[in-house]
Amino acid sequence: MITAGDLLAEGTGALAAAGIGNPRFEARLLLEAATGRSRARLVTEPAEPVPVHETQAFRALLARRATREPMAYILGRAEFWSLPFAVGPGVLVPRADTETLIEAALAAFPDRGRPLRLLDIGVGSGCLLLTLLHLFPNARGLGTDTSETALACTRRNAERLGVDSRLELVETAWAEGVSGPFDLVVSNPPYIPTAEIAGLEPEVSLFEPRAALNGGADGLDAYRAILPDLPRLLAPEGTALLEIGKDQEKVLIPMAEALGFAVTTRCDLADIVRCLRLLRPR
Structure with a gap:
């Protein structure tokens, strides 16, 4: 044998x-x-x-x-912020880079007991929103996505993590039809330029959902939809945390500042600017 x-x-x-x-x-x-x-x-x-x-x-x-099918799809799970998340085909695999947004949220809201209202635009597996609900036990969250597969995955993960009673999910594009205000808005939108997707590692280009990757010709289509909507979504003193691709801050910071936002950045472990923090214009 x-x-x-x-x-x-x-x-x-x-x-x-x-x-x-x-x-x-x-x-x-x-x-x-x-x-x-x-x-x-x-x-x-x-x-x-x-x-x-x-x-x-x-x-x-x-x-x-x-x-080259992703290991996370084969095993049916991935770890994010030391928490277990179920994942499968049709759902973006959580990445360590995205944990930069969790770090930024903890820095922005040091009081873990605060009853925050959270919005995750493009919730995917739920890794961002559910981790935040886990870390802020008095918070409530709403997640949006156009993919029922992703929303179903988030529901399963919320039940496993015991945060489903504080979660609402809506099938919609970006934040269409969503009413604020929210203390914290997070998003990891698609930001890879269309022409670059085919050159990514096969695990990504061949298996992960194109809608969660494809940011349009310059990778910035999602931000053009999300940024103008943030003033109505954010509460006074509210914060938005957006994941971005390498060097995209050079274009996105001026775009956000033109809308009146004060912008700061946070780098990932590779010292690449990975997160934009936007403070609501007064």
């Missing part, structure tokens, strides 16, 4: 051939998922036999990953 060590070697080779970085680590994740064995057990007992049905399950997962 084939052993765990045999399968780990097989998976490592297949993923390396597919161009995946850190193939042994990913092969081990797939083997854990297929067998239900812990990482420690796989490491300390590599000669342990693996039953045929688990071997078949592992090879099925391996075949999916070798096509």
Whole structure:
């Protein structure tokens, strides 16, 4: 019978051939998922036999990953701010870069007990809004999206995190039909220029939802829709936090300032400006 060590070697080779970085680590994740064995057990007992049905399950997962399907879709989960989020096809995979907005929110609202009213424009998996509801137990939040798949994913995640009683979801474009005021508006809108999507890593370009990526010819279409709507959505002294792509602040800051916003920025771990903080014009 084939052993765990045999399968780990097989998976490592297949993923390396597919161009995946850190193939042994990913092969081990797939083997854990297929067998239900812990990482420690796989490491300390590599000669342990693996039953045929688990071997078949592992090879099925391996075949999916070798096509460059995102690991998060295969495992059905991703971590964000150390919280578990269910994800799947049709929903953008949460990224560490987006945690920059959570850091900015905590800096802007240090009182965790404040009864904030939150809006997430383009809620996706719910990673931003649900994390904020988790961190601010007296807050209430509303999330919008045009994708029923994304909204259903957010609902499931809200139930798992125990914040569903403080959540409302609306299927709409941006914030159309939404009434404020909100103390905090967050958004991670699509901001990749259309022509650049095909050149992204296959996990993104081939599998993640195009609507969550495509920002139009210059990547800024979503901001042209969102920015003019913020004055009516934000409460006095309200704050908006927008995720942006590399160097987009050079255009977006003047756009926001032209609408009367005071703008500051926050960088991600790579020292790239990733978040714009907009204070409501008086």
